[in-house]
Amino acid sequence: MVQIEQHYQYHQHSSLEKARRGLCLNLSSSAELTQSATLFEGDIQHSEVTARSLRVLGDVIESRFYEPAALNNKRAKHADPLATVGHDALRFEGFSSCCSIYARLDIFSQGFKARQLSAGTTHVEFGATVKAALAGVYNHSPLSIMLNSASPQLVTKKKALVHKQISLPLRWIKGLAEVQALQTDLQPIFTLNRFRALKLLRQLPSRASKNSVWLECLDNNVVVHHHPYATGIEFNGAERLQLLKSLIPIAQSVSLFADPKGQLTTWVVDFGSSTFTLVLSAEPARGLSGEGQLLSHLANSNDDLVEQVQQLLNQQQYLATDVLSEQLSVTPEAVKSALTILASRGLVGFDAYQQRFFYRRLPFDRNLVEQVHPRLLEARKLLQSQPIKLVLGEQEVITHIASNDATYQVKLRADEQRCTCQWFAQHQGKRGPCKHILAGQMALREYH
Amino acid sequence: MESNRMQDLLPLIEAGDQQACFDFLTPLSVKHLLLVSELKSLVESLHRERLQLAEVRRKDSTLAPLKVRFQLAKACLFIVSNLSQQKTRPLWMIPEAQMLSCVVKQFQPSWINEWAEWVLDKNPRYYAIIDDWVQMGYCQKPQCDSYYLGMIDHLGDEHLVERLLSLPDVLAEDIWRIFEIEGYGEFSLASHDKYCPVSARWLNALVSLSAQGALPRERLLSCTLKALRKDYSPFRAGWYGRLLQQLNPTETELIRHLPELICLANSQVSTSVALAVRYFLPMVKSGHLSTEKLVEPLKSALNAHTKTVFSGVLRVLKAAAKVSPENNSLLLEVAVKALSLEASDIQTTALDFIESYEEGHSSEIKMLLSSYQPLLMPSIQQRVSQWIEVDSSKDIEPTFIFEQDLNAVNRIKRIQDFDELLTSISYLFELSDDVIELERTLDGLGRLATNKPEGFEFMTAALRKRAYRLVRQKVADPVRFFFALMLLSYFDNKNYFGSELDRKDLYQQPHASFIDVFYQRLCGLTQQLLDEQKLPSLSLPELPSGAVHLDTLVERWLSVMESEANFLEVEQRLAIYRIESFEKLSDKQIKQLQRRGDEFSNILLFLGGMDVQLNKEGPLFAAASEQKLKAESNDILVGLAPSMLSQENTEASLSFAQLFASANTGSYGHHVCGLHKSIVRWAATVWPANMELYYAAAAAIVDVERTEIQRQTPHYYEPLFDSNVKLGPMAMRLLAKGLSAADFEHKGMAIEVVIRALAEDRLDVSMLAEAMSKLLKDIPIKLLRWRKNLTEIATTSAYHAAQVLTLLKQLLSEQGTCLPKGIGELLELMYELKIASGDFDLEPQLETLLKGLQRGGKERNYSQKILTLH
Structure with a gap:
């Protein structure tokens, strides 16, 4: 398996300083990832909302809701959040230690007044000291943010430069790319005002619980069921939602988006000029980086169209599928599929609340992203190592694929694929196809 | 030659001659790859030998020389290895303290500083060794957090104060680092102080040192507040909170640290917020904290959402209103926000405050109040309705779409062909808790497995491999294990039941249980398969x-x-x-x-x-x-063993245990249905016409106070969701226990069953009240849980609310004159439900009971309120 080692370092610690016009959050960014020394400098409209959202983002990054036996009683080393500066929005994003939660704060253009802005994506140092300092930011204290790779005014001769070297976990790289694409199939379920949302939060468990709950929205009121409920949304690891408890009381609304298979839920807290998005995997033990629903897309992508869409990326901040489909004279579904693949390559992000893609180039080698999907790599190896014989039936294609001293039967139908391997039996296709199905699909594509 | 070196070194190690070994290794250059590998093998083999000897002949004298050789081999390995090699090894490969110090003293590895940080990171208890080295100048003082976590552990004994006084460097410098580090697991101030005698507690030591003047009080206060602001986990933050309380800051100190306290009100740890709010009170009273500065922190504090914080905030509000009445409009906004806690007493106090300072009923406050409507208790809604128009749309009855009569629509079909059979087997290997699929597969095996199709081995190779792996792994689920063993026997055409692979002993209970029954059945079915008998289930x-x-x-x-x-x-x-x-x-x-x-x-x-x-x-x-x-047979069984019967282990559970037990004289424990999800679910299908026995067995094992161990048992409630199931006394007993449980899953399942069963008109509330009343007499129950859970049921619909009210009336009537402690919680709910429903009638028996209440507090308060309504 290909390993990606991504290191980044800072020359100073982030800090919250008293400035002429209130407080200034000086976020130290990774020098090697930015072309200009200052990516962003500007005033934030809602100080308390922003400060609190950033603290919650920090909490998400430090949190761990699933502890494998190997990690028992050991401290996890946390990565730092990624910041993206765009003309339309300022974004901060990151994953929990267990990788079952992805969080993103989007501050839209109406929420800030930029004095200096240079588009790009970088890591920002965000330690306990900054988090603690942000607790002192209230609505009446004006706040400005500065994203800096080196801040000359703070580096004096007496102070040595701070070198904090961090290694970006591989699963962050996989997860960052994958989670955007995973959200594209989400459907809106309900939107609650903050009081209803608070009520819901109090009905959900605050401690780890193995069993799911089912959420049913009736007349703007959400009923929590503890047993499978026909029209309810299954929600496992609900204790993870408690991370939002300090944001909901100041929110305008909270919306839930879920995918039809019940594999992903996205909670969006709307503050008006900013949103806080929390994406939760199907259960805490499942990291978002390990999901494989996109593997079929990657294995069977229309490379030409993907390339055409990619060429248009730089031209617009937000990517509307209908506009792109008109430009390229293809169906919106085909554009969406191409954008999904680009999302999985770390080239675009997806805003579930506004249901649109946005341009965001992740700061690492994107060509490697595809190679870190072990199932895809294994499938390619299987395809190369043996001649795959396809038995073409009326409704299904059957093939037998040998792997690790056993042979697995794969059935490919238009609506579903099946395999006799353990992975398929365990997940029943909910976590994407197994390597045998992928190999079968690739063989079928080659045949056609 | 490398190999020669090992040959020369080995006798020295065998002889236990430390100095000779060290002298031998001194002139060697750093690259001894072969020597490193051979020494590593030697250490591993000595380790194995030691473990074996320790197991068999614990007091044997051969252990001592072996220990010397082992330590020496480890020391030699340490000497010849570089830092990267050291880092790949487990900690037991490091020599003991004395030997290690000798090695470091003589060889002084260039990488020792880095190694010290690495080893402390792995286990902070190496502090003692590393600190000695620092004192002796062998290595530099590590700057990593683990060094200080190790210090907490190492110095924290019964002579902590004396030790600290004898270490001026620690008092001057190191001690302040412990405020900057949260720690983890057992390495934190909170964990240390929890599990040590009072005299060894850091908290007491720091307070004492501060009182003696050995630690500057101002710095101690400042560091404590800084630590609290870092939002450590509530358990660890609690330690700093307690320290602050013990330090008991004076008013002057509080004024000096006001900015930190204001930040603390925005903390995400509710105990820290409560502390900040508590310290606001004297400052407001003395006029050092103005209303303008107070409002935002108080609003933030209310996000903490605990009763302590809310009542603290309301106390501060009252004080602030007295000090500066001109700024009451600002305080009113905070008071309205205090209505967000769904607790009658808090909402009442908040509304009292609003009413006393908002005579003009301003439009802003009205608007704010109306937005809080969903969270208001009925009695508060009634009061608020005088100010604003109450939104009646929320009273729309929700329509529930429960799966009506699952049995009518889900008739079970048989497996049709061999292909479907293989798919089912593959599915069950991973998800064996689908017991109906399991029954289908057993039937399919009986009918279809004897006709093996062409290419049988080829088709089943992957499944055979999986079955073998499950058997070797000894999976925790007995159903999964026995099913895999059965299939492995079938694939290999060899009966493995009773063989070495059969690990029935791992799953056996100390008493008769359904695991034995299931085992017997699969064992017999396997033999039938191997005998090629074609029999359906x-x-x-x-x-x-x-x-x-x-x-x-x-x-x-x-x-x-x-x-x-x-x-x-x-x-x-x-x-x-x-x-x-x-x-x-x-x-x-x-x-x-x-x-x-x-x-x-x-x-x-x-x-x-x-x-x-x-x-x-x-x-x-x-x-x-x-x-x-059925029912008559239970009476017969009661006569058989009356001494065995306890509250739940009634005739019903006894009979259920005897269902398949080989003899009536067997011992019957509580866990007759096992503990694993799959066997619990399977047991539920054994006697569907008489589920009361199953519920009795379930009620017997539910421990209302446990939250972690009984994770699997919530599955006992599953059959209660079937709309065909009638809820008898044992089902009611199980529900009563579920409603009393601390565990979220238990209470969640019980609440859900009650909601659904009420909606389907198959739950008699008087029976449930009777079961709850009986339970109250049997075991101590926290009535706050009943209040919360019954509130959740009542908020489902007006019908549910009326049913809960009926339940409460009966429950209270059955208590007689001796009411249990905490009954005020139920009276509070009863009062709110009466307000919501407009049902103010009171049965004479209940009226007498309420009039005769002696205790004060919530109990008296709400009984008076209910009597006033009447």
Whole structure:
């Protein structure tokens, strides 16, 4: 398996300083990832909302809701959040230690007044000291943010430069790319005002619980069921939602988006000029980086169209599928599929609340992203190592694929694929196809 | 030559000559790859030898020289290895402290500083060794957090204060680092102080040192507040909170640290917020904290959402309103926000405050109040309705779409072909808790497995591999293990039950349980498969509840030739228990059964209402008579062993345990249905017509105070969701326990069952009240949980609220004059429900009871309120 080692370092610690016009959050960014020394400098409209959202983002990054036996009683080393500066929005994003939660704060253009802005994506140092300092930011204290790779005014001769070297976990790289694409199939379920949302939060468990709950929205009121409920949304690891408890009381609304298979839920807290998005995997033990629903897309992508869409990326901040489909004279579904693949390559992000893609180039080698999907790599190896014989039936294609001293039967139908391997039996296709199905699909594509 | 070096070194290690070993290794250059690998093998082999010896001959004198050799080998390995090699090894490969110090002293590795940080990171308890080295100048003082976490652990003994006083460097510098580090697991100030004697606690030591003047109080206060602001986990933040309280800051100190306290009100740890709010009060009273500065922190504090914080905030509000009445409009906004906690007393105090300072009923406050409506308690809503128009739209009754009569729509179909059988096997290897699929597969195996298709080995190779792996892994789930063992036997054409691979001992309970029954059944079915007997499953359920109709069973029995009907006894008994309805048999069926005349045919005739001669000593007769008699049979069993009966282990659970037990004299524990999800679910399908026994067994094992161990048991509630299931006394007992449970899953399941059963009109609230009342007499119950859970049920709909009110009335009436502690919680709910429903009537018995209440507080408060309504 290909390993990606991504290191980044800072020359100073982030800090919250008293400035002429209130407080200034000086976020130290990774020098090697930015072309200009200052990516962003500007005033934030809602100080308390922003400060609190950033603290919650920090909490998400430090949190761990699933502890494998190997990690028992050991401290996890946390990565730092990624910041993206765009003309339309300022974004901060990151994953929990267990990788079952992805969080993103989007501050839209109406929420800030930029004095200096240079588009790009970088890591920002965000330690306990900054988090603690942000607790002192209230609505009446004006706040400005500065994203800096080196801040000359703070580096004096007496102070040595701070070198904090961090290694970006591989699963962050996989997860960052994958989670955007995973959200594209989400459907809106309900939107609650903050009081209803608070009520819901109090009905959900605050401690780890193995069993799911089912959420049913009736007349703007959400009923929590503890047993499978026909029209309810299954929600496992609900204790993870408690991370939002300090944001909901100041929110305008909270919306839930879920995918039809019940594999992903996205909670969006709307503050008006900013949103806080929390994406939760199907259960805490499942990291978002390990999901494989996109593997079929990657294995069977229309490379030409993907390339055409990619060429248009730089031209617009937000990517509307209908506009792109008109430009390229293809169906919106085909554009969406191409954008999904680009999302999985770390080239675009997806805003579930506004249901649109946005341009965001992740700061690492994107060509490697595809190679870190072990199932895809294994499938390619299987395809190369043996001649795959396809038995073409009326409704299904059957093939037998040998792997690790056993042979697995794969059935490919238009609506579903099946395999006799353990992975398929365990997940029943909910976590994407197994390597045998992928190999079968690739063989079928080659045949056609 | 490398190999020669090892040959030369080995005798020195064998002789235990430390100095000779060190002298031998001193001139060697750093690159000794072969030597490193050979020494590593030697250390591993000595380690194994030591473990074996320690196990067998613990007090043997050969252990001591072996220990010396072992330590010496480890020291040699340490000397010849570089830092990267050291980092790949487990900690037990590091020599003991004394030996290690000798090595470091003599060889002074260039990488020792980095190694010290690495080893501390792995285990902070290496602090003692590293600190010695620092004192002796062997290495520099590590700057990593683990060094200070190790210091907390190492210095924290009964002489902590004296030790700290004797270490001026620690007092001057190191001690302040412990405020910057949160720690983890057992390495934190909170963990250390929790599990040590009072004299060894850091908290007491720091307070004492501060009092003695050995630690500057100002810095201590400042560091404590800084630590609190870092939002450590509530457990660890609690330690700093307690320290601050013990330091008992004066008003002048509080004023000096006001900015930090204001930040603390925005903390995400509720205990820290409560502390900040507590310290606001004296400052507001003395006029050092103005209303303008106070409002935002108080609003933020209310996000903490605990009663302590809310009541603290309301106290501060009252004080602030007295000090500066001109800024009341700002305080009113905070008071309105305090309505967000769904607790009557808090909302009442908040509304009292609003009413006393908001005489003009300003439009802003009205607007704010109306937005909080969803969170207001009924009594508060009634008061608020005088100010604003109450939104009645929320009273729209929700429509629930429960899965009506699952059994009617989900009739179980048989597996059709070998391909489907393989798919089911593959599925069950991973998800064995689908017990109906398991029954289908057992039936499919009986019918289809003997006709192995062409390419059988090829088709089943992957499944065989998986079955073997599951058996070798000894998976925790007994159903999964025995199923895999059965399939492995089938694939290999060799019965593994009773062989080395059979690890029945791992799953056996100390008493008779359904695991034994399941084992017997699979063991027998395996032999039938290997004997190539083609037999369908007699007991295959027709419905998800596990039920079979009598005529279906008769058809199954008659469909197998008399000479071939070699069904297992356990299978026949199971089939009898699964019969749910006893339809009259057709004349043709009666004739065919009479023609056969065997024991099972006669039993079927007996169950079909025919008068037949039966063997009254056999197990089949016992099963059939139990099925027919049901309730009466329980009375018979009560007579058998009355001494065994406790509150839940009634005749019902006893009978259930005896269901398949080999002898009536067996011992019966609580866990007759096992603990794993799959076996619990399977046990639920055994006697669908008499589920009360199952609920009795379930009620017996639910411990209302446990939250972690009984994770699997919430599955006991699952059959209660079936709309066909009638809820008898034992089901009520289980629900009463569920409503009392601390565990979220238990209470969640119980609440859900009550909501659904009420909506389906199959729950008699008076029976539930009776069960709850009985439970209250049997075990201590936290009535706050009942209040919360019943509130959740009541908020479902007006109908549910009315039912809960009826339940409460009966529950209170049944208590007599001696009311349990905490009954005020239920009175509070009763009062709110009465307000919401407008039902102010009070039964004479209840009225007398409420009038006679002696205790004060919530109990008296709400009883008076209820009486006033009446």
